[in-house]
Amino acid sequence: MVLFGAKKTTKSPGYKGTSLEAIRHHYDFLGDFYRLILGPELVYSFGMWEPGDTLEAAQLRKLDHHAEAAHAVGAARVLDVGCGWGSLMKRLVETHHVQHVVGLTMSPGQAAWIRDQKWPGCEVRAENWYDHEPDGPYDAIVAIEAIEHFAGNTMWRAQRVARYREFFLRCHSWLRPGGRISLQVNAWNERGWFASLVLPVRPVTRNGDAGDSGRLWGVRGIRDIYDGVKNVREGLHASRKVFPECSLPTRAELIEAGQGLFRVLEVRSDREDGVRTVQSWLERGEANRARGAELIGERAVADILREQRAGLKFLREGRSTSLRMVLERE
Template structure:
């Protein structure tokens, strides 16, 4: 079993000797833990290459200069670009990353958050991990001071020292594959929370954003009408009746979800807030949770407009069929968000 012993107190800047010794002793204890054996590491490299390297050539035409491929945080008068920066700032502040020594970005994409952390929020060293070689190469080519980009799966991550904060924006959708079984998903999310718990300093925080099904779960989210989803609450009354029209609509929704899963987001599955809360139980205290479907609606609407405007160029890059798949998926996502089938969940976890 390997040991991580490369971290050295000189990386910590001006700290008291007593504090340095205490933190060093704590970290040496943590890194000697035995890693759990597992053959499953979430979305495969092949699927990541399709989603972010192949389709990414088209997405980069639509995302704006920051290349942020996640939902923004909107206020009145915002552009997509300003909404994306507000989202990055929200997570930096929620994770207490401002002015931190070391921060980890899980699923760092093209590195926009890493750059923002160092340049705007005065983080000394920001580490980003992505499984996309194309994204990692692009971010490294920017030569941003204080930013380190690693091409690796979070499962294989071996930090050089503890982190003050961890941020994961729309990455956890990749961690459970496309399993429909709730217990298996929770077990896989649990492993991620265990890793984060071991990587963080005491009382460190994890700020997480995810596409998440309605609190009723994935199947109910797909088959119930928008009116039923809005009126039944998390557990529902147990008396929902599905007429012929609702059944037909549910079949259509399942078909659209399967299309997106096969063509655009292979090997991905959305969690629910309850699943994430359960998976983190005993390891983290949930200090903030919010559902922001309107942010998803506004973001996807702009993405869709830009995708349609860049359709011809996109066809030259990735082919007309692939562009059509993206447009179909974005139209479906927009409808699902408006109908309350899934939402944008933002949660902040503090290490116990």
């Protein structure tokens, strides 16, 4: 789960998103703690919850949703961008009868772990999507909470959209005609990252975004000002200690980036799924705090739990959401 990204990002044509150093910090070093709290499937993204669900059930439902939304069921070749520890790859082959899945991760530790599992039909590549050269066209592409690594908040909006468009251009070239992408993204509400953090909380609408409360910037109370400053402070902490070089997009940025390349079939804001997932992670994190300190140190564990508490607050208040989109190649 990514909250904020304030580290200066390179804006040259060679910029490829989050650096290998930052990836290794989060997924290889901090990942030793995350694996204590994610459950047996090692799914590191928001689940899809129904009443009475366990975390494990919600995660499997999420994986199945993306398989079906991307029309990956029974496909010959599927690409998983940001494959993590391979939970979707395994599910696609074993449950959804996909013949061959290619997973991309920049984490050497994740790639080695997947290779050690020796799952039939699963090929993992330790590489950036920017450098990916497929052996043949894909029938479907899934990217679950990967886009947060593609751009930085110090980029102007037009530059961020250009980075996302570069990804969609590559996906367009990799997919067969009519192929689909199923995306899941941690996203700010439509006000963008800074306004989402500092402006007063507004009532959450039915689509999961913050609505309009009618309160004006100039007449905010001291409590609102303090809350906005605290939100920025917590976001900066997460950026430095947990998710360096990452940022969240908005729905509008992603839709704009895909124009002329993909037709948007579905957009859904599942904020409550994020709330319930982070609540579960926090409970398991507190229960595994001592063991986590043995693995990565007490300070690092405290940083992760602090980031998750801030993320939970932002989700509850409608400052951020879990955005799910289905796109079809034009």
